[in-house]
Amino acid sequence: MVFPTMQFAIFFPIVLALSWALMSRQWAWKPFILAASYVFYSAANPMFCVLLGAMTLGNQGAAKLIHRTEDEKVRRRLVAAAVALDLGTLGVFKYYGFFATDINSLLDSAGLGMPIPLAAIALPVGISFIVFQAISYTVDVHRRIIEPAKVVDFGLYLSFFPHLVAGPIVRAREFIPQLSKPRNPRMVAVGPAVFLIVMGLVKKVAVADYLAREIVDPVFGVPQQFSAPDVILAAYAYAVQIFCDFSGYTDIAIGLALLMGFEFPQNFDRPYRARSFQEFWRRWHMTLSRYLRDFVYIPLGGSRGGKFKTARNLMITMLLGGLWHGAAWGFVLWGFIHGAVQVIENQFRERTKLSPPEWLKWFLVFNIVVLAWIPFRAPELSQAWDFLSRLGDWGPATMWSTPVVVVIVLAIGLQLLPLRPMDALRVRFESINPVALATALTVSIIVVTATISSQGVAPFIYFAF
């Protein structure tokens, strides 16, 4: 089920009303929300619910065992087995085809000819997010940061529908404590929730889908048909599209959770205003960044152990971050670029006392980020190369139109404005009375849905990850 659809518009009001009606009776509330979340997930494919249920029971069993065991060696083995099982699940569903094809090609070119069987395996929606959250639970139990939750609480944590399919990646230690007592019905952030839902809808439907339709899909599909001005515009348009698509989804997810009384971590903080790559990663997909930091970078040794090891750890983390997005060399290259520029940035900071002007730092960071999106978006590396090779052909601009340029400039420009006046405007909107909030939500839904084509809302980009 996708958020901006008729099915969800019917599903959510019923679930919200019943959720608050049952909130004080937790024995009824928890199974109800668990069931609602499974209904939400089954809309994609009922078989995916079996996998979700199995992952819940498997990780819960592991967490209980880890907690009960005193011997640190055994505990370590248990957590390793649980993490391997989770990653194995991810590997089968997400990476099998990718590696099977490439290993087959390698064996074939070496004349070994031992083909790995090919299979077209359906990718369960949101599997990467589910796996990461499951790992965070067992690892945090192993690290004694949290105690194992009740199975229903852990089941709710993994399946809670607002964050089920595309995050934000909520940690067990952030969510499960919120289940320990009923949410306070007198402390609901209604205004911020409605603001986020409205903004999410506008970003996704009116900006991201519009740019995809008008310029990104045509140009990235067949770059050979376009010359440099169109290709350049398409690269900037994709940078805006992916930001608005993904942050739009998380805005809606966070807003829905707030209406239900739950607080999720922030996932984006105006990333295109970053003046360093480190800053970019503190602003872009923040829940993935901190996850990779805590579960990959720091366990690898982090910045302890000298320059070389720091650089190595950074590269491994970013390459894995790239691969997490999907089984394609384009994602690996994207991760490599982000790792390499952070290593260079660290070296530059340590070795020179030069301090370039702020605008130059922003300009460099922003444009390298845009450049790195090209292999991320192109379905094949060869197509990314085709795209880049068009930069040498200064033909006519056939895709430039005022609305497209205005949307791109606004989406980037708004991130560069100072925060305080923007916050003041936002708080004024959030403070209007509930009926006025409902009217604003209605108007935005009508206007935004009017821009949807007859084919419906395009799937969120991160659903595929």
Place this chain on the structure above:
Amino acid sequence: MSDKKNNPSILDRPTARPLRARDAIVVIFVTVILLAILKGNSVTRVGDTLKPGVQRDVVLAVGHPAGWIADLFGVDDDVGKLTASLSPDQSLSGGGGFDDPATAGADSSAVAPLTPDAFDPSMLGEKTTPIPKLSTVLVTGDSLSQPLDVELAQRLASKGVKTIRDPHLGTGISNTDLLDWGQLSQQQVKKDKPDAIVFFLGANEGFPLPKGKGKSAACCGPLWASLYATRVRKMMATYRQGRNNRVYWLTLPMPRDAERQKIARAVNATIIAAAQPYRAQVRVVDMGFFTPGGKYRASMPVNGKDTLVRKPDGIHLNEDGAAVAADVVMDRLKTDYTSVR
């Protein structure tokens, strides 16, 4: 929330004061009521486009009272007119639809005359006269036409051919609720003026077809096939634009699901029957090699290597499969047009 420094929340910024849960429910339910008043009829319209199943039943069940509320206030149409300019869809006015009596099928009791157009010269052992220049190709259809459209566009770009990609996801010839292909095909040839049309559609077929007097024929018997073939033939007639254009109509590679196979077999039979009078211009491009003997397979040998050619849904072609299909279409284009050889 714990560990606020590492896990900033939206609520860490200045926000409005919290309200009550009751206010959250008021906001959502007032929104629902306003939407029912202003756009209530669209619920049923959306429901009609969904595939049969629980989701469709639920949406249609909600659609009836929502439509009733909208009719009570009578502002639904006005809201539609106010926001119509925002729609990215092409307006399909001007007739030519499948239900348009002016262009409906011929009297079935009359004997249809056979014309030379029913014969591709190559079928008769005659020499074909290739067309010198191919300037514009339209690749269209439903989700099946993706990523075939990209594969073809890439191959044709180097030959100086402009490729117009116009996929309409989720649509079908047997379902006019979402899109009337009769109208759309007329608009496509009028707007894009293509020399050749590559058409690949059939992932959303099997809807009942009207057979007159308010009754409908269910898929996939002879009556349904004849009604479907009439629609297909009408589109072929539109696309071939007299005798000027060449149309490459792809048959469906057998899907994995048994229910869908039944529909695919019927659709493929109708394509062949519908193309009969126009064989001189309409090429039926057989995709049967993906599923020899009508048996589904996810992979097949490509350049001597076993290669996955289908997507996990068991319906669509993946990039490699689309590349194979594009090669077949290119071969047919090369037969007809010298400029792409």
